[in-house]
Amino acid sequence: MTDSTRSLKDRPLKTTEELRTLIETLLDRASGRRLWLLFIDDRGCLGDPLIPMDDYPPDPTERTRTDDLGEIDHGSLLMHRIGMLREVTGNEAVVLVWERLGSSAVGADDRLWARAMLDAATELDVPLRAQFVLHGTGVRELQLSDIA
Template identity: 35%
Template sequence: MTKLNAEDATQLPIPTDDDVLERVAVLLEGAIRRQLWTLYLDEHDVQLPLIIPTAGYPHRPDEPTPEGTAAELLANRIAEIVHTAGAAAVVIAWERPGSPESTSADRGWARAFADACRERGVAVRAQLIVHDDGVRWFAPDDYL
């Protein structure tokens, strides 16, 4: 898939890992700045017409906020969106310039975020890294 318009995105399911990777790669070709992207899926693995970038998230997931840690705050916000949008799952794309290899900071965020989402009953379909040369999966050992 080389191009994707909004109508196609809301009609073509993305049920497999390869489909998820391809969809994110089409939407986010490579890293420009450090930010987080969330894509929401319905119960049939069809992308909802909602993609949210979040720039400037803290460098550490355990950074304190008035609502707990930074990871907990982010998971709270995403849980609210999941509930409001009627999503069944969320895809997380961690955009950051650099190599495709995950760093300890990448793994720390992915792990803390996965845990916080699990505690809130939010299904995380996938976590990916958007890097200088494209998109890659986090290895399961990186955050499970």
């Protein structure tokens, strides 16, 4: 761990703007389609681990079957697993960053996934602090009005 990474991990993220700036510092600009999982620890700082997820399904409402949960939609399954990771790692909250090429405009895919994850987090009682889009020119927070 470098000194700059260590200092980033010791900086409380009290505001959404501080969180947005951290994401921009860590991830910079989009290079493809992936979901980044960030965790916030009990101090309100960036927790471990930082997880990139390639190849998440195109549709969060599509159903799948798992041995432990039975038939479930992809969004709920993903949030269930994220919630388990949060608990195992001892973190307090989750931040999702949807990386994709293109502009800062919120698209249909952004809305579909962000809404599904918000709904699943609420249903599963997973503390979802914020969601962002990492696009071709920076980072944009997804507001409730963006995903309604």
